Amino acid sequence: MHLDIRDRLNACLKKLNIEFSKTLELEIPKNESFGDLSTPLAMDLAKILKKPPKQIAESIVSNIEKDIFESIDIAGAGFINFRLKRNFIxxxxxxxxxxxxxxxxxxxxKGRKVQIEFVSANPTGPLHLGHGRGAAVGQALANILKESGYDVSTEYYINDAGRQVELLGMSVYIALQRLGGKDIKMPDECYKGEYINELAKELYQIYGNELINKDFDEINGIIIDFSYKKILNEIQTDLKDFGVIFDKWISERKLYHTGEVQSSIIKLKEKGYIYEKDGALWFRSTVFGDEKDRVVVKSDGSYTYFASDIAYHKNKIERGFDELINIWGADHHGYIKRVMSAVQALGIDSSQIKILLIQMVNLLRDGMPVQMSKRAGTFVTLRELMDEIGVDTTKFIFLTRRHDSHLEFDVEIAKKQxxxxxxxxxxxxxxxxxxxxxxxxxxxxxxxxxxxxxxxxxxxxxxxxxxxxxxxxxxxxxxxxxxxxxxxxxxxxxxxxxxxxxxxxxxxxxxxxxxxxxxxxxxxxxxxxxxxxxxxxxx
RNA sequence: GCGCCUGUAGCUCAGUCGGAUAGAGCAACUGCCUUCUAAGCAGUGGGUCAGGGGUUCGAAUCCCUUCAGGCGCGCCA
The missing domain is CATH 1.10.730.10 (Isoleucyl-tRNA Synthetase; Domain 1)
Structure with a gap:
């Protein structure tokens, strides 16, 4: 319906030799008595043409094709109000x-290639509420873009390298030691929660005492791989049950194996964005407005997470997408500038990448907020919520707010029918x-x-x-x-x-x-x- | 301390990159089931758009500032 009006408006502008490249805005009038649809077009054009809005509106009204209209009025500061013929409706x-x-x-x-990367939770623990919200938004976004002529590809980036999975392995190792009767305390930085013990038990069933009597350094590979793969598997199951399908799962490790991390830094170096200081390699993100430069290679020679993320974005760009959408938790907002800087340094227009932040979810039970702490292992998982409330309700509620806005998730209301x-x-x-x-x-x-x-x-x-x-x-x-x-x-x-x-x-x-x-x-x-x-x- | 986000009805939130008299749901109160599902409907009340300045034909929306809340400020990810 609105498209028919827009077509006639565009034709009219052409006839009047007026350039207007934006998507022509139509809106539902505040008051029904104003008409079925209206446009502030004349007021927008007033600024460009430097003519009074009413005069422009009159010119549009007298030149527009009126076949589908019952009436067209000019009102307020220059609104054009359309009332459609009953027959047309x-x-x-x-x-x-x-x-x-x-x-x-x-x-x-029009077939533009869009890639949406979302969830991408570290495979170090189950998905929680925030991931669920990101999953719901990402999938819905993929759905609507697909339906409107975009060539959409969805992707989950697996952080299976680096410190976090190592910590996971360490946590499981310690749980395993405790299982074997050793009296070791779980360090603060380690992951807690029952799933760590479960992983240890499973390893014990497979390997018996074999792993317990060895140093972590000797067997960390076995433990880390077993643990993160198991968790990743559960994440995949949870997402599938939540109705979220990814076209591609891409591994951070792979970016190291293919040499992409190394080569992307070399590329930045060639462009003069990399320098050495205090034994580390730094990326000049301040050139692009970041508050400080960022380390990509630490003084011990290892890469930072940022380094592989640069490689990941380079990888995405090289795959020829017209637009990249990253959906992140709001707690990552401090990371935006440096990624945008890197993307620009790699030579793509910053308008081609969009980062959507998903705000926090607060869970209410009996009207009281449920305190969640990942460290203490007291967080509500997406799985628990899905099982308690149902997939449809959970998804829908996640989509009842702007992604930017905090979401209060009241369990009691969600369960009410x-x-x-x-x-x-x-x-x-x-x-x-x-x-x-x-x-x-x-x-x-x-x-x-x-x-x-x-x-x-x-x-x-x-x-x-x-x-x-x-x-x-x-x-x-x-x-x-x-x-x-x-x-x-x-x-x-x-x-x-x-x-x-x-x-x-x-x-x-x-x-x-x-x-x-x-x-x-x-x-x-x-x-x-x-x-x-x-x-x-x-x- | 610096940066980002948020502040709209008692509560939870919409509000078109500046537009017409600021909206919805819930809660509260009053009614409606012998008729297609009462998991529903009809009606009533409810506002200094956090406060203050500014920009202009016009501001909840943009700028400055104050206040309140959230988050982030590692050679962690």
């Missing part, structure tokens, strides 16, 4: 019913419609537009607005906009459902209303699919 409805899911296909991406729980509210609308179709002895056919009342026309307009919401979610890379829309439209439907009977004595009216239901069902199903949430037929 109904033709769009017909089109939606005919095309089904194809109606929602947009070609914004009522209006307080937004997922059920939306799913229930879908199930209700499905149930109507089961009860009806007929289907959506012989649609008679004359039978729609004003309430229904309003609802149809709202349904047809979905592509605009979807487009905006894509352009802004913000899946939560779909979540909000779905709650909104579900509410409209529940209200409609109570006021009017779909199945009634009048066959023509019944069939016409079934078409409205069908259209809404298509939208609900599509929206939920984008979020990765099921649209149940029965509840």
């Amino acid at each position: 109904l033709s769009k409805l017909t089109s939606l019913l005919e095309k089904g899911d194809d109606f929602f296909i947009l070609d914004i991406g 009522s209006q307080e729980n937004p997922v059920f509210y939306v799913q229930y609308a879908h199930a209700r419609i499905n149930s109507i179709f089961e009860k009806a002895n007929t289907e959506c056919k012989n649609i008679d537009f004359a039978l729609f009342n004003d309430h229904e026309i309003r609802l149809i307009k709202k349904i047809l607005l979905y592509p605009m919401i979807f487009e905006f979610a894509v352009l802004m890379r913000e899946p939560h906009r779909i979540t909000f829309y779905l709650q909104d439209i579900a509410g409209e439907f529940h209200s409609y459902y109570h006021k009017y009977r779909v199945i009634n004595e009048d066959k023509a009216l019944t069939e016409t209303r079934l078409c409205l239901c069908k259209a809404l069902m298509l939208v609900l199903k599509h929206g939920l699919r984008m979020l990765g949430v099921k649209a149940p037929e029965k509840m």
Whole structure:
């Protein structure tokens, strides 16, 4: 619907010889009496053309093709308000019913290659809530970008090298020693939690006392590999059960084995961004606005995590993506500048990489925040939450906030099956419609537009607005906009459902209303699919 | 101390890179099940957009500043 208006606006601008390269903005007016859709275009153009907005608006209004409009008004400081013809709205409805899911296909991406890297949790422990939120957002983002014409590739970067996995190995080694009766304290920096003991037990079952009597240095390889692979396996299972699929899992170790870490530093060195100080090699990130330069090779000759991350980004860039999206936990925000610096030093435009920060999740139980500490091993895992609350609810709630905003996750509300729980509210609308179709002895056919009342026309307009919401979610890379829309439209439907009977004595009216239901069902199903949430037929 | 993020109704949060009279859900209160699922609906009240300055036709949105909260400031990852 909005695209039809935009097309006419663009054609009109062309006719008037006005250049406007941005995506033309259409919005839902604050007040319904203003019209169906409006645009602040004239006010934007006023700045460029240095003419009064009303004058521009008038010129647009008199030159635009008016076939689909009931009326076009200029209001306020220069808004152009459009009211669509009833016939046009109904033709769009017909089109939606005919095309089904194809109606929602947009070609914004035009095949541009986008890579989304997300979760990428260290394989040193189970996934927790924050990872879950990142997983839900990343997958939803992948879904909507795919659906809108991007060539999307999702990826998980496995930090299977370096200090953290070594610490994991050490932790399991010590647990193993304790299992063998040795009285050793678990050092502070080590990982705790029951899963460490489990890993030790499993190793004991395989190797018996063999490992216990050896020094860590002799057997660290065995322990580290066994442990991180086991954990990675569980992470993969958890993500799969959470409905998150990665196209590619890439290993940090591999970047060392292929020499990419080394070569990327050489490349930076050639460009003059590397220097030596205090026996270490530093990257000049301050050139790009970082607050200090960063070490890439330590004085003991080993690489920092940053070094392999540079190699990873170089690797991504060389794979020819047009856009890279990194989804990180908000606690990594201090890391953004140096990665952006490295990426720029490697020669790509910083606008090609976007880093989305996922804010913290606070878990509430009985109205009280649950304290989480990774060190103490007292954190709530994604697995626990999935098992307790269900995959759909968990995902949906993760998507009810802007990624940038703190999320309060109330377990009690999530478990409630009522209006307080937004997922059920939306799913229930879908199930209700499905149930109507089961009860009806007929289907959506012989649609008679004359039978729609004003309430229904309003609802149809709202349904047809979905592509605009979807487009905006894509352009802004913000899946939560779909979540909000779905709650909104579900509410409209529940209200409609109570006021009017779909199945009634009048066959023509019944069939016409079934078409409205069908259209809404298509939208609900599509929206939920984008979020990765099921649209149940029965509840 | 420095940097980043946040501050919108009692609570949880939307709000289009500056636009029209700032919205929703929950909670509170009042009603609605012999009719397609009450996991639902209808109605009522609720605001100094943290405070203060500035920028302009116009600010919740941009700039400065104060306050409050979160996070980050390793040759850790």
